[in-house]
Amino acid sequence: MKIEFLENIKNKDPAAKNYLEIILCYPGVQAIFLHRLSHFLDKISVPILPRLISRISQITTGIEIHPQAKIGKKFFIDHGFGVVIGQTCEIGNNVTIYQGVTLGGHSKEKIKRHPTIQDDVIIGAGAKILGPITIGKGAKIGPNAIVIKDIEANKTVVAEIAHEIKNSENQIDYYI
Numbered sequence: 001m002k003i004e005f006l007e008n009i010k011n012k013d014p015a016a017k018n019y020l021e022i023i024l025c026y027p028g029v030q031a032i033f034l035h036r037l038s039h040f041l042d043k044i045s046v047p048i049l050p051r052l053i054s055r056i057s058q059i060t061t062g063i064e065i066h067p068q069a070k071i072g073k074k075f076f077i078d079h080g081f082g083v084v085i086g087q088t089c090e091i092g093n094n095v096t097i098y099q100g101v102t103l104g105g106h107s108k109e110k111i112k113r114h115p116t117i118q119d120d121v122i123i124g125a126g127a128k129i130l131g132p133i134t135i136g137k138g139a140k141i142g143p144n145a146i147v148i149k150d151i152e153a154n155k156t157v158v159a160e161i162a163h164e165i166k167n168s169e170n171q172i173d174y175y176i
Contacts, residue, residue: 008074012096027061028077038067069103072119079125088112092119092137100126107131118153127159 003019009029010016022029034057042050050067058064062081065071069085072093077083079099085091088111089103097103101123105113116134117123124143129135131148139151142158151157 005074008094009076012076013078026080027063028080028083031057031061031063031065031077031080031083032071032075034061035065035067035069035071038065039069039071042067069114086114088132089114090116092117092121094119095121095123097123097127098125098143102128102130104128104130105132115147 006019006022006029009022009026010019016022016026034053038050038053038057041053054065054067063077063083065083065085066087066089068087069089069091071085071091072095074094075091076096077098078096082100083097084102084104086103086105088105091103095117103115103117107113112132114132115129116132117129118135118137118139120138121135121141122139123129123135123141124145126144127141127147128145129141129147133148133150135141135147135151136153136155138154140156141147141151142156144159145157146159147157
């Protein structure tokens with residue numbers, strides 16, 4: 001494991017005390033390590049083992065990353081549980097995502113169907129980025145945002161704040 005990778009996490013997470021703690025106690029780090037192994041094995045056409053490693057990673061970390069997803073350097077999953085990264089997803093360098101993020105597809109065809117996340121992007125907890133769209137370099141996606149269209153470089157998008165609506169019987173329903 002490269003020191004650069006660990007130093008990046010230590011700089012981004014004020015709770016990180018040392019490299020050993022990061023390696024042993026951060027499920028995002030463990031999931032990324034296992035993903036890089038499964039991705040390598042998939043690229044050299046080893047059958048079944050890449051998916052098995054991915055499954056073991058999912059069980060032990062709560063993070064699901066398809067072996068064919070392409071992930072750049074200095075990728076950091078903070079808190080991690082509930083993260084899903086689909087098969088044709090491409091993630092650039094220095095990207096940070098938080099718990100509950102889905103980088104998902106919306107087609108069952110064997111085509112590019114997952115997002116491309118360019119360098120230096122931050123994706124907040126619970127965000128859903130769906131389909132073969134591009135999130136531009138330096139963009140920030142707020143917590144619980146649902147993104148289905150391209151986002152330009154250096155833009156910030158957020159979810160609509162929960163609000164009251166009235167139904168047809170003049171009762172108030174709450175949506176969160």
